[in-house]
Amino acid sequence: MTVNLIGLGRDVYKGLPTTLCAGCGHNSITNHLIKALFEYGVQPHKLAKMSGIGCSSKTPAYFVEQAHGFNGVHGRMPSAATGAKLANRELMVLGISGDGDTASIGLGQFVHMVRRNLDIVYIVENNGVYGLTKGQFSATADVGSTLKNGTPNEYSTIDICGLAIELGATFVARSFSGDGKQLVPMLQAAFSHRGTSIIDIISPCVTFNDHTGSTKSYSYVKDHELVANMPDFIRPREEVTVDYEPGTVQRVTLEDGAQVLLRKVDRDYDATDRIGALRTIHESRAQGEFVTGLLFVDPNVPDLCEREKMIEKPLKDLNEEDLRISREAWTTLFD
């Protein structure tokens, strides 16, 4: 049996059998996550799987069964994740959400989680519709994209990556559920990033949004993807063994010493340029395309726990002696 760095087999990273539709993009993402978590060597007991409500939000049940999961209420996962991280900053918090969960009902919490730079890997399984309630438009549907019955969306689109960058997010990426090559190292880089990592993954809903006229269908995505870069993940102290042609790679060192090497693909893209990233997102959308890759990263921003000057020890482990005012100090309160 092949084992990972911490001696665990791949099976440990699996979950219950999926109950989603066959062919659903969310299932592919689950498989890529299993691979990324296994290869990275995440300790199951340190993992906190958080989600909201939706088909996408069900998926934490389908990987790392041993880990604790928290399937909360619709759109409010960011707040629960914030609380969990504050209670125990040793946890690796992994949030799974949908485009409805994030961009409609949960937009407020999403925005404020990003502002606080909560240390979380936040995945949006983005299919442009509400899958679980049977195919209504979500706020990430493109203008002109149609429902199955032909109704077009007339309202402007929320671009999760664009919004996150605007809000000051420190790690923003986009990928496609079918692209494990790009997604797995991207996820691993996010695991190493300290702060909010937003990964917007286009994940077609085969049942309600995979028709002609939809801009989140498998075929549309294949024809309109613009790849900004392909990440390679190099763990801390690991040597870079591949030779890259000079000028073709951007190297970013993450908080824990890991590196992400960004191979340039369609264009010369700088993932540390916030304004440039926004421009690329807007320009590509204007052309009916969507850009993928690690779009923006700034590894040097303190996260919520650091800004709050919290002690390293998990708050959940503190006892009466740590937390109560001393008897001597107590009496002075009533002088």
Added chain:
Amino acid sequence: MQQRSVNDFTIRVATVNGSGSQSSNLVLTNAIFRMGIPVAPKNVFPSNIEGLPTWFDVRVSSKGYQCRTREIDVLVALNAATWRTDAASVRPGGVIVHEATYPVSGEAQRDDVTYYAVPFNELAKANFKDGALRKYLLNMIYVGVLAELLGIDEATIEAAIGTQFKRKPSAVTTNMDAARLGFVHTREQLTKRDAFALERIAGPTDGLVFMDGNRAAALGCIMGGCTVAAWYPITPSSSLCESFIQLADKYRVDKTTGEKNVAVVQAEDELAAIGMVFGAGWAGARAMTSTSGPGLSLMAEWAGYGYYAEVPGVIFDVQRAGPSTGLPTRTMQGDVAFAYQLSHGDTKHIVLLPATVQEAYEMAMDAFDLADRFQTPVFVLSDLDLGMNSWMTKPLPYPERPFDRGKVLGEKDLNRLESWGRYRDVDHDGVPYRTLPGTNHSSAGFFTRGTGHDEEARYSEQPDVWQRNLDRLVRKHDTARMAVPQPVTDERQNAIGLLAYGTTHHAIVEARDELRKDGIEVDYMRVRALPFSSDIAAFVRRHDRVYVVEQNRDGQVYGLLRAELPQHLIGRLHSIRHYNGVPIDAHAVIDPLLAAERQPAVVAE
């Protein structure tokens, strides 16, 4: 001159908010308290930052009554806008100290009160050069006037000013000078013509301190081991979290490293605040949020999640007058039924009902223990009257009990156990065992969800599984019945019983004494928590008629009792309600009770 009235009357100071009268009001309160006379200050203020009328009532009561009085004996009128109505509100035989330029005419002209016209503005203008300071110091002049009229000596006022400006010693002299202007003016220009007086007494206030309920609750959070607080500002609860922050900045910071063993987040709204509380509670920290009615409304969905997924969390609701935005700066016991059943589906919570500052402190600590023990949200329902007014209290006792962290399985327990299931009722008390994220054991993890689940926390839509779980939750609720703070009774086999909770208590105390004077003895049970203790049914059984007194329009606890008590006892319950936004007074209890007792037909309903 009428008969002297010593140490038993109510003073009202009418000012404009934002004029800085608060310090003067507190100096007056503290000075009387220093004379050994019990006082109960109540701030009746507007939802506004500057310019609207505000009143500060100081009840002076040798017997120590802490509730509001309906009648005002001594008025200090410093608000031109409310001058006429303020003057009209004084009880016959009362006193009106007013700004000399206010016209004593029309409604404000009475022949049954004593007027003292004082040129406050002129005195202030002549004596305080600094225009910005003037309006504050003007208020201190009234303190001097009142002190001289009622018999508080200069040394006592000086001591009270010293306490008020403890952190700003430079302000003591200027304020004392202002007060002295009032003393001197009164001695030289006014002749005492009224019956009200304060006289030093020994005993009743010895060893007592002033504190508001919100600070007491914050202290309870600190001593109860709260490490995560998430809040969204709302009157009258803001000062609870603000006090917590203050205390945490002082007592939860490592002096050498500056690191904190607490996290406080000002959330984007109450949905987020409660979400953070449950996230933290799930991960094993003691977490709380504080809010008031509108915020509680926003927390409804999460509250049901906490109940059904069984996640601990503490929610303070400092109640204000609703519905809707209502009267944000007025008081009510309006959220009890809502909090008890907060969320859709069959949901029933633990709700604690503090009546005093000491209970605000103790029940805060209780709340964390109960939340952990029962793995559920616990609501602490105080109100504006308790939360924001200063009350005399004994110094709060140091907690002697360790935390009760409830049924948590660690790595060692899991090694010992052959198997475990998150929602199994192993102990037949309805309370299951849980594990915390981070527990290093392959069987520790489980999936917490608000969707249907079985004993092993697996998703299930099975009718029998679903119903079994709901029934277990009822069992848990029943276990909580006798674990929550139990009712306090004062009973002497009378036919009539009073039942009340929270701050209504203070009106009941006075009402019972008054009724006794009329020859009517009534027993009293003070309920301190939901779910109802079985003692309550027993109390009702021992009485012919039980009047449930509360500060809301619809008789919320009366309604809950009707729903939960045995059928044959329901006819014994009667409802007395007070809901005008200001704290309940004794007459709001006595009058309806006497009316009902005199009309048996109505009593029978």
